[in-house]
Structures are given as structure tokens and as C-alpha cells.
Amino acid sequence: MQGPTYFSQNDETAMFGWLGRITIVRDVTGEGRDLIIRLKRAPTDNQLRDLLALFFRYKMDMTPLAVLRTAKNESWFSDHDSYWFDGVFGQT
Template identity: 35%
Template sequence: MQLELSVVGPVFFSPDDEETFFSWLRRIEVISQIRGQHRLLHMEFKHTPSAEEVISLLVLFRRWQLDLSALEPFRNEDNGHHILWQRSVAEAVRK
């Protein structure tokens, strides 16, 4: 079974912003392929992401304001405690 995720991608404000986003995404080892089509971002996974990999995706999604509902299938008792499931980065920092 091929694990995939599709989400409306972020808005980039500079070439460096875009490079930082994709560089971070490429460092998440469970991701085997990244494709973009217009504003839609498609990711394929080698296997079900570990709790640590889900949290890395969660942080990335929050920082670039992507729709977290795409990550819900990977939310479980091992990663569901993370504050960024409930709060934005700005809210989490103020807490």
C-alpha cells in the first residue's frame, strides 16, 4: 500500500523561503517523493511515519501554515500529545 499525502502548499515570500521549506521537507527521511502541481503539494512515504517524523511534519506544517487535517491519519498516542496539534507556533511560544 502506497502512503500519500496531498495538501495545498505554502505561499513563499522569497526564493530562500521556498528553498528552506523544501530543504526541511527533504530531510524527513520517511518521505520518498515530493511533487508539486500548481499549489498542490504531494508527498509519498516509504512507510508509516514514526512519532518523531510526524512531529517533524507537524512543526513544518505549522510554521508554513499548512492544513493540519492532512496529518490526522498519522496522529496517535505516541505523537498526539504535542502542543502544535492544538496551538499555533506563536501561541505555543507564549504559553
Template identity: 40%
Template sequence: MGDGSTVVLEATDVWYYSRGDEAAFFEWLDRIPSVRSYGGRVSTLEIVVETPVDDESLRELLAIFDRYRIDLAQLRQLDNSQIGPWFRDPQKFWHEYVFGTSAN
């Protein structure tokens, strides 16, 4: 998949609505191809992602970060030439959160 490089993303103060919701979060992480590992320290979960990330993994990371209200701006560091233009599309809901600019 990647070149062996990794990026560490941080999920801080994630709020789970039930034990099942928490289990679903970690099961989701386990199914994302680029996620190599994760581990916690205090209230922060560190998610190690292999780079360059592929479209499928990035779409899943966008979804899980949005669903669990994790800072989307971190995903900007995963942008690379292999990612399709959909990620940088200013019309997408995440664009302002990831890139810090609006479509207007």
C-alpha cells in the same frame, strides 16, 4: 521504517518569502525520515509519506505544516498506535487543527 504503505499529503498555495525560504522548505522536507518523495501540480505540492510514521517525522511534519500554513487536518491520517500520546494531547496548539476539537 514503515510497512511500505504511503499517504499523500497536499500543500496548496504555499507562500515563500524569498528564494532562500523556498530552498529551506525543500531542504526541510528532504530531512524528514518518512517523506519518500514530493512533486508539484499547478499550485499543489504532493508529499508522499511512508506509514506508519514515527514520532520524529510527525513532529517535523507538524512544524513544517504550521510554519508554512499547510492544512494540519491532513496529519490526522498519520495517527497510529506507535505514535506517543503527545500527538493526541488536547493541550497542544495543533490539537484543534488536526482533530477538530478543542481542549475545553
């Protein structure tokens, strides 16, 4: 996925700290400027909201998050009026 955009060294530190507090994250590796974020399992609604916020805040490619849509979260995750919808699912 497209790597994050940092605005200072402390901003980068804050992003990795935030990512480390999302308990669903198994590990994070880098390839050039890209991050590979692996999850332990499907996220809860709150964990998915944290991932959405993190990806949005740090201007990361949100399209990989589309695979996390389930019948259980579709009612809010697929909301066309949400700030993340275009980034995750594209414009409709």
C-alpha cells in the same frame, strides 16, 4: 493539501531542504500551488513531529496528518493543548 506559504525564495529553498531531510518522505510532487507528499511508511514520533512543525511553519493544511494517529502516538499527538491540535483534528 493546501500549498505552503513562502516569504522569500530562500524560504522556499529552506522548506524543500527541510522536507528532504525528513527521511520518511518518499517523494514530493506539485499540482498547481498544492504539494503531494508521499511517505515511505508510518513515521516515527520524531519524524511526525518534524512533519507537524513543517506544516505549521509553512501554513499548510494539517488535516491530512490526522490519519497518522496510532495507538502508540495518540497520547502526545492527540494532546488538545498542542500547537497543532486544532490544525490537525479541528476544534473540539
